[in-house]
Amino acid sequence: MAIQPMADAVAGRTASSAEYNKVTANVRDLDGRLSPVETRTTDAATGNVALGSRVSTMEPKVNTLVANQGTRGSLGTVYAEIQAQRDTTASPTSGNAALASRISDVGRQAVYVQPGGGTSQSIPNNGVAHILEFPTARVTDTSIVTPTGTNNTGFVVKKAGTYSIEMAYRLTNNSAGVETGLLINDVLKTGMSGGVIMGVSMYNAKLAVNDVIKARLYHSSAGSRQADSGAGDWSHIAITYLGPGGS
CATH class of the missing domain: 2.60.120.40 (Jelly Rolls)
Incomplete structure (x- = not known):
C-alpha cells in the first residue's frame, strides 16, 4: 500500500480523526516494508554477518592478488604486459623467428x-x-x-x-x-x-x-x-x- 498524503497540522486547531488514521496507516505501512529488510539483514546465511564473513574471507585473497600482480604503477595493465610479451615473441629480431634462425643450422x-x-x-x-x-x-x-x-x-x-x-x-x-x-x-x-x-x-x-x-x-x-x-x-x-x- 502506498503512503497516504496528509494535510499539514495547524497550530491551535484539533487534528481530525481522518488525518490521525492516515498517520497510523502510514506507520503500519512503513513497518510492513521494513520488517522483511530487517529479516534479511539479520539472517545468519544472507545477512550482514554473513556478508562480513565473506568480505573477511576475500580480503586476504585480494591482498595476495595485488601482491602477486603488483600495483602496476608505470608498468601498465596486466593486459598491456601480456601484449608486450606477444610482441616480443613475434619480433623478427628477438622472437621465435629469430630463435629459429639461430638454431636452423645446428x-x-x-x-x-x-x-x-x-x-x-x-x-x-x-x-x-x-x-x-x-x-x-x-x-x-x-x-x-x-x-x-x-x-x-x-x-x-x-x-x-x-x-x-x-x-x-x-x-x-x-x-x-x-x-x-x-x-x-x-x-x-x-x-x-x-x-x-x-x-x-x-x-x-x-x-x-x-x-x-x-x-x-x-x-x-x-x-x-x-x-x-x-x-x-x-x-x-x-x-x-x-x-x-x-x-
Whole structure:
C-alpha cells in the first residue's frame, strides 16, 4: 500500500480523526516494508554477518592478488604486459623467428676424405708434421665451411659459432710414432700420438668467420707413407656446426 498524503497540522486547531488514521496507516505501512529488510539483514546465511564473513574471507585473497600482480604503477595493465610479451615473441629480431634462425643450422656438417690409392698424398718421414689433404667431398655445406688450398688442405669457417671437428687418418702400412693434430689458424689445438697405422683427433671450439681449420700428421717410419682410406673412408675430416653459443 502506498503512503497516504496528509494535510499539514495547524497550530491551535484539533487534528481530525481522518488525518490521525492516515498517520497510523502510514506507520503500519512503513513497518510492513521494513520488517522483511530487517529479516534479511539479520539472517545468519544472507545477512550482514554473513556478508562480513565473506568480505573477511576475500580480503586476504585480494591482498595476495595485488601482491602477486603488483600495483602496476608505470608498468601498465596486466593486459598491456601480456601484449608486450606477444610482441616480443613475434619480433623478427628477438622472437621465435629469430630463435629459429639461430638454431636452423645446428647439426649442419661437411665431410671430406682422402680416398687413398696410388695418387693419394705421400707423407715423408722427414721429422716434419705435414698438413693433410682431403681432396674428395662426401658432404658439402658451404654455409658453414668452404675448402681451400691444394686438394683441400684447409677449411674456412663461414658461420661463426661452436663446432665439433673430428679427423682420422690411416696409413698404408704399419708406421712408427704416428702423431695427428688439429689446427685453428695454424695453431695446434689438440692431437694424438702413439698410433702405429691410424691416428685420430677431436676438438670442439667456438670459431669466428674466416678462421681456418687444418689437420696434420707426423710419423717416424722407415719410409714415406700414403693414405689408405679403405671402403669406409677411414681417412677423413668431419666438421659439424653445433650452434651459436659455447666457448
